[in-house]
Amino acid sequence: MKRPANLKRYLLAATLGPIALLMAIDxxxxxxxxxxxxxxxxxxxxxxxxxxxxxxxxxxxxxxxxxxxxxxxxxxxxxxxxxxxxxxxxxxxxxxxxxxxxxxxxxxxxxxxxxxxxxxxxxxxxxxxxxxxxxxxxxxxxxxxxxxxxxxxxxxxxxxxAATLLQSMLVRQAVLMLVIAATIWAVVRQALRPLAALGNELKQRSAEATSALTTHGPEELEPVIDEMNALFLRQRQMLLQQQRLIADASHQLRTPMTVLKTQLQSAMGGDAPVEVVLPEMLRTVDRTTHLANQLLNKVRLETMRSAEQAQPLDMNQIAQEAVIEMSPLLAAKHIDCSLDTGSAVIVRGNGWMAGELVRNLLSNAIRHTPAGGALGIRLRHDAAQGAELTVWDSGPGISEDMRAWLFQPFAAAHGIGGSGLGLSICLEIAQSMQARIELVNRVAADGAVQGLDARVQWPE
The missing domain is CATH 3.30.450 (Beta-Lactamase)
Structure with a gap:
C-alpha cells in the first residue's frame, strides 16, 4: 500500500470519505x-x-x-x-x-x-x-x-x-461535514503531539547519544518508544564493545610492533646474529598478521550479522573444507586428525560465518595440541536434542577459573600465544546462529585431563 504523504490529511480523508459517501447516499x-x-x-x-x-x-x-x-x-x-x-x-x-x-x-x-x-x-x-x-x-x-x-x-x-428542500439538506450536511472535519483535525492533531515530540527529541540528539528517550506517549506509542530505547541500549553496548576492542587491539598491536622494532635494531646494531634475529622477526610478523586478520574477520562478522543472510548449511561439508585448509598446520606438528561425520547435519546461517567458526575452533585445537598428538571433529544430529559439532584436542584443557573469561576478546589460556580473538569470534557466530558453545575438559577415569572438547549445539 502506498505510504501516505501526510498522516493528518490521510486520516482526515480516510475518515471523511466514508462519512461523505454515507451522507450523499442519505x-x-x-x-x-x-x-x-x-x-x-x-x-x-x-x-x-x-x-x-x-x-x-x-x-x-x-x-x-x-x-x-x-x-x-x-x-x-x-x-x-x-x-x-x-x-x-x-x-x-x-x-x-x-x-x-x-x-x-x-x-x-x-x-x-x-x-x-x-x-x-x-x-x-x-x-x-x-x-x-x-x-x-x-x-x-x-x-x-x-x-x-x-x-x-x-x-x-x-x-x-424540491430545490428548497435540496438546498436546505445540502447546507445542513455541509455544516455537519465542517464540524466533523474540524473535530477530526483537532483530535488527530492532539493525538499526534507525542509523535511530534518524539521526532523533535530524535532530531536534537547527537549521533553519539545512546541514552533512553524521555518522551512518553499514549499506549499505542509506548511500544515504539520501548523498542527504540532497547535499540539505543544495544547500540550503546555495541559502541562500548567496539571501544574496548579498539583499545585492546591497539595494545595488542603495539606489543609485537615494539618487539619487531627491537629485533630489527638488534640486527642492525650487530647485537645478535642475523640468522637468529630473522626467524624471531618472522614469528613476530606471523603473530601480527594473524591478529590483523582476526580483527578484519571480526569487523566482517559484524557486517554479516547485520545483513542476516541465513540459509541451510551442510556442516559436514564445511568441516571437511576446514580440515583441508588447516592440513599444512596439522602436518607441521605431525598431528593425527580424525573427521567423524555421521548423519547429515543441516543448520541455518551464513556460510562464511559457519566456516570461520569451525576454522577458529580447529586452529585453537591445533595450537593447544602437542606435536605428535591427536585431535578431531565430530558431528552428530539427534532428533530430540538437535545438531552438535565437537572439536576435540589432546591438550592440557582449561582450569575452572579461566572458563568464565576465556570467551572475552584477547584472552589466552596457559600463556600459549595467540590473538585472543578466536574464541570471542566463535561465541558471536554461535549466538548469531542461535547455537550454544561451551568448552569442556575431557577427563579420564583416574581424573586426569585428556584434552578439551569445544561443543557447539543447535536446538532442534
Whole structure:
C-alpha cells in the first residue's frame, strides 16, 4: 500500500470519505423520498379538486354543465406559483368547460369504471403538466353517463419545493461535514503531539547519544518508544564493545610492533646474529598478521550479522573444507586428525560465518595440541536434542577459573600465544546462529585431563 504523504490529511480523508459517501447516499435517499411525498401531496390536491369539480356537475334536459368558482383555481395557483388547468368533457366526448388545450388521458375509454382515477404527464403550451383524470358517473334521464374531469398543474411548485428542500439538506450536511472535519483535525492533531515530540527529541540528539528517550506517549506509542530505547541500549553496548576492542587491539598491536622494532635494531646494531634475529622477526610478523586478520574477520562478522543472510548449511561439508585448509598446520606438528561425520547435519546461517567458526575452533585445537598428538571433529544430529559439532584436542584443557573469561576478546589460556580473538569470534557466530558453545575438559577415569572438547549445539 502506498505510504501516505501526510498522516493528518490521510486520516482526515480516510475518515471523511466514508462519512461523505454515507451522507450523499442519505441525502439522495431522503431527497427521493421527499420528492415522492411532495408529488403524492400535490396529486392528492389535484384529485380533491377534480372531485370537487365532479360534485359541481349538473345535468339539465340531458345537457351537462358545470360552474367552477374562480376562487378555487386561484387558490391552487397561489399555493406554489404553478399554473392550474381544468377541463370537463361530456358524455359524448365534447368539451364542456375549462381549458380545451388540456388533453385527455391516453386511450380514454368511453365507458370507464366508476370512481376511476388516473394520473399522467402531458404538455400544455410547451410546459410539462401533471394531470389527474376523474371519471365521474352521472345519472341522466336516459340512464347513467360518465363525464371526464381533468385537473392539471405545471411543475414549478414541485420543482421549487424540491430545490428548497435540496438546498436546505445540502447546507445542513455541509455544516455537519465542517464540524466533523474540524473535530477530526483537532483530535488527530492532539493525538499526534507525542509523535511530534518524539521526532523533535530524535532530531536534537547527537549521533553519539545512546541514552533512553524521555518522551512518553499514549499506549499505542509506548511500544515504539520501548523498542527504540532497547535499540539505543544495544547500540550503546555495541559502541562500548567496539571501544574496548579498539583499545585492546591497539595494545595488542603495539606489543609485537615494539618487539619487531627491537629485533630489527638488534640486527642492525650487530647485537645478535642475523640468522637468529630473522626467524624471531618472522614469528613476530606471523603473530601480527594473524591478529590483523582476526580483527578484519571480526569487523566482517559484524557486517554479516547485520545483513542476516541465513540459509541451510551442510556442516559436514564445511568441516571437511576446514580440515583441508588447516592440513599444512596439522602436518607441521605431525598431528593425527580424525573427521567423524555421521548423519547429515543441516543448520541455518551464513556460510562464511559457519566456516570461520569451525576454522577458529580447529586452529585453537591445533595450537593447544602437542606435536605428535591427536585431535578431531565430530558431528552428530539427534532428533530430540538437535545438531552438535565437537572439536576435540589432546591438550592440557582449561582450569575452572579461566572458563568464565576465556570467551572475552584477547584472552589466552596457559600463556600459549595467540590473538585472543578466536574464541570471542566463535561465541558471536554461535549466538548469531542461535547455537550454544561451551568448552569442556575431557577427563579420564583416574581424573586426569585428556584434552578439551569445544561443543557447539543447535536446538532442534
Amino acid at each position: 441525502v439522495a435517499s431522503l431527497y427521493d423520498s421527499t420528492l415522492r411525498t411532495t408529488a403524492a401531496a400535490h396529486d392528492r390536491l389535484l384529485q380533491a379538486t377534480a372531485q370537487q369539480i365532479g360534485d359541481l356537475l349538473r345535468v339539465e334536459r340531458d345537457v351537462l354543465s358545470v360552474s367552477v368558482p374562480l376562487a378555487m383555481i386561484e387558490a391552487l395557483e397561489g399555493a406554489g406559483g404553478s399554473r392550474v388547468f381544468y377541463r370537463v368533457i361530456g358524455f359524448d366526448g365534447r368539451h364542456v368547460a375549462g381549458d380545451a388545450e388540456l388533453p385527455p388521458p391516453p386511450a380514454t375509454a368511453a365507458s370507464a369504471p366508476r370512481e376511476l382515477r388516473q394520473s399522467f404527464r402531458a404538455d400544455v403550451d410547451g410546459k410539462p403538466v401533471q394531470v389527474t383524470a376523474l371519471y365521474q358517473p352521472i345519472e341522466t334521464s336516459q340512464g347513467q353517463g360518465v363525464a371526464l374531469v381533468l385537473v392539471g398543474e405545471t411543475l414549478e411548485a414541485r420543482q421549487a419545493s
